Amino acid sequence: MSFVEYSDFIQDGDVAVVYLGHDSMMPVKVQQGAQTQTRYGVIRHSTDLIGQRYGSKVTCSKGGWVHVLHPTPELWTVTLPHRTQILYTTDIATITMMLELKPGSVVCESGTGSGSLSHAILRTVAPTGHLHTVEFHQQRAEKVAEEFKEHRVGHLVTVRNQDVCKDGFGVTGVADAVFLDIPSPWEAVGHAKAALKRQGGRVCSFSPCIEQVQKTCEALAHQGFEEISPLEVLLRVHDVRTVSLPLPDFGPDASSAQTPPDAREGTPRYGSVALKTTTAPREMPGHTGYLTFATKPRT
Numbered sequence: 001m002s003f004v005e006y007s008d009f010i011q012d013g014d015v016a017v018v019y020l021g022h023d024s025m026m027p028v029k030v031q032q033g034a035q036t037q038t039r040y041g042v043i044r045h046s047t048d049l050i051g052q053r054y055g056s057k058v059t060c061s062k063g064g065w066v067h068v069l070h071p072t073p074e075l076w077t078v079t080l081p082h083r084t085q086i087l088y089t090t091d092i093a094t095i096t097m098m099l100e101l102k103p104g105s106v107v108c109e110s111g112t113g114s115g116s117l118s119h120a121i122l123r124t125v126a127p128t129g130h131l132h133t134v135e136f137h138q139q140r141a142e143k144v145a146e147e148f149k150e151h152r153v154g155h156l157v158t159v160r161n162q163d164v165c166k167d168g169f170g171v172t173g174v175a176d177a178v179f180l181d182i183p184s185p186w187e188a189v190g191h192a193k194a195a196l197k198r199q200g201g202r203v204c205s206f207s208p209c210i211e212q213v214q215k216t217c218e219a220l221a222h223q224g225f226e227e228i229s230p231l232e233v234l235l236r237v238h239d240v241r242t243v244s245l246p247l248p249d250f251g252p253d254a255s256s257a258q259t260p261p262d263a264r265e266g267t268p269r270y271g272s273v274a275l276k277t278t279t280a281p282r283e284m285p286g287h288t289g290y291l292t293f294a295t296k297p298r299t
């Protein structure tokens with residue numbers, strides 16, 4: 001198992017995702033001899049997990065069952081232990097696309113936080129790219145580095161425990177893209193510029209407040225960044241449902257000499273038809289933050 005490579009079978013030492021229901025999943029470190037309690041009963045790792053195929057249905061001790069899934073960055077985002085606020089897949093997808101990340105890209109990130117975005121970046125830049133991630137909170141930096149190893153992506157990432165606003169990213173002229181999720185990103189814009197390659201690159205900053213966005217845009221313009229564009233991503237998931245629509249009655253069929261029997265009996269001649277349709281949500285998750293993108297031109 002690795003977060004950047006799929007394997008068919010669950011092995012000792014893997015991190016698997018136990019799926020109890022759509023809104024109920026948990027990550028499990030698979031260990032010979034260990035047990036995991038669920039509301040459906042106990043899962044015994046040696047017999048129920050190790051050697052089973054990812055995706056298998058596993059029956060727990062109380063007779064209920066769960067599915068055991070291969071980990072992905074998306075599943076990690078909804079199951080990881082929160083040590084900070086995190087980024088979710090809607091924003092992450094836009095960040096990945098707008099930063100033009102691909103296998104082989106070199107990316108700088110700060111702060112690392114709980115590593116939600118980092119895992120998605122690592123999956124995209126693997127197998128030849130690299131992530132330099134900077135986190136000034138020592139325990140968070142140590143914990144996330146441990147998780148990267150456990151998830152077998154440690155070789156793709158360097159975690160630095162330092163203040164990005166004072167000390168930068170620890171690399172110069174190597175990055176294709178820089179991502180900032182810190183309270184005062186404008187203080188790190190100069191370091192972002194220095195980390196990017198001479199031939200240029202992309203930068204993105206996530207901020208919840210518009211005042212932070214304004215300051216970041218000013219700093220980006222001051223440092224010579226171009227194409228500065230803040231945006232906000234709001235997701236509307238439509239409900240798919242079946243509706244029953246009555247067929248229209250266009251009156252008697254002039255081309256037919258005979259009156260249909262059901263019309264003679266005074267009952268409607270036309271029935272209804274079942275159709276699939278979608279409805280927009282009445283409510284949707286609100287504002288998460290603004291994503292400010294910009295381009296460093298070739299120098």
Ligand SMILES: C[S@@+](CC[C@H](N)C(=O)[O-])C[C@H]1O[C@@H](n2cnc3c(N)ncnc32)[C@H](O)[C@@H]1O
Pocket residue numbers: 084085086087110111112113114115116117118134135136137140162163164165166181182183
């Ligand atoms: C909101 S969290 C980042 C969450 C992360 N994007 C994720 O998806 O899990 C912000 C992190 O930035 C760190 N941080 C804040 N200012 C920093 C700075 N100047 N240098 C390095 N890290 C910083 C904080 O300690 C915190 O862990």
